[in-house]
Amino acid sequence: MYYIKRKAKKKDKPLPLFDKAGVTVKKKPDLKAKLDKEFSLFIRLRDCMPNGYFKCISCGQIKPFEQADCGHYFSRTHLSTRFDENNCHAECRHCNRFKADHLEGYRENLIEKIGQQKFILLKSKASEASKMTDFEYEQLIKYYKALNKKLLKEKGI
């Protein structure tokens, strides 16, 4: 299998990994980035209406699919909810990238969408520590890849 080697930016330069014996471990291909990509596409497709438009979870505006981001309510720094379907919804680029207070509208609409109970559970999940194995990453990538293929066909995007 081939992996496209992307130029590493200074900030995501991998730190050397060591196993318990202090031996340097070779870093695996970036499974997290791959899963981010598939999962983000899934969220945007899931929230896309049959007419190719979506409703922004934060501002409520209807916008074309191309302007959708996968917006996380609890930020991506929380690995435990980074790939949680309740934590991620289609959000317009403007809200996700430029609006400092977008989470206020997001919170209100999120509770309306998933319900108070799931929101409380999500909040507690976000604060938990989480670790994912390479196997879990690989399985989830496969899962969302297959689902995206199906959704792309269904939604005609």
Ligand SMILES: [Zn+2]
């Ligand atoms: Zn918006």
